[in-house]
Amino acid sequence: MSRRRPAPNEEEISAFRQALEQAGVRRLTSDLADPGKPKPQPDAQAARRAAAVKGAAQTPTGRTSDGRVEAVRPSEYLEFALPDLPYRTLSQLKRGQTPWQAGLDLHGYTLEEARTELESFLTDAAAQRLHCVLVVHGKAWGATADFPVLKSHTNAWLREWPGVLAFCSAVDADGGTGALYVLLRRPR
Numbered sequence: 001m002s003r004r005r006p007a008p009n010e011e012e013i014s015a016f017r018q019a020l021e022q023a024g025v026r027r028l029t030s031d032l033a034d035p036g037k038p039k040p041q042p043d044a045q046a047a048r049r050a051a052a053v054k055g056a057a058q059t060p061t062g063r064t065s066d067g068r069v070e071a072v073r074p075s076e077y078l079e080f081a082l083p084d085l086p087y088r089t090l091s092q093l094k095r096g097q098t099p100w101q102a103g104l105d106l107h108g109y110t111l112e113e114a115r116t117e118l119e120s121f122l123t124d125a126a127a128q129r130l131h132c133v134l135v136v137h138g139k140a141w142g143a144t145a146d147f148p149v150l151k152s153h154t155n156a157w158l159r160e161w162p163g164v165l166a167f168c169s170a171v172d173a174d175g176g177t178g179a180l181y182v183l184l185r186r187p188r
Helices: 010-023 042-058 087-094 111-127 149-160
Strands: 079-081 102-105 132-136 164-169 179-184
Touching: 079 149, 087 164, 087 179, 102 111, 111 132, 111 149, 111 179, 149 164, 149 179
Parallel strands: 102 132
Antiparallel strands: 079 164, 132 179, 164 179
């Protein structure tokens, strides 16, 4: 059973309004929200852009190539995806249904040469607005290591690369666990 509250009398309403006024509460003059976004300042934006370009030119492009990577087995299936990547996109990539537009074979490169080649390949792919590429790293064991060096490092490098949305081992026709499909973010 619900009871109806009696309507407040004029004294209560007046006391309430006076309390609000004393607290500094003001009546709204507009019903539009103010998101509080600062006004764009063109000269500040240009300065930030110039500093970013200058900083990018001075910083080395290096990725983790100093041996502190997680070793992977030669036949291990590799997979990585950003958390917000749609499930359907990842499952199509894993089944080899996303066509790749360019490829890179890292066989025969030293670790440092492979890192440089991979970085320039990914940079070029992003500049060409490619969506999916194939990177062949192979499964060979390193001469001084007891794990596939290029495969392990490629796994680490791609996880760090800012433009990579996802990657996974390729289907057998494209190289199996010796190659990766890499899904790239398209620059706007």
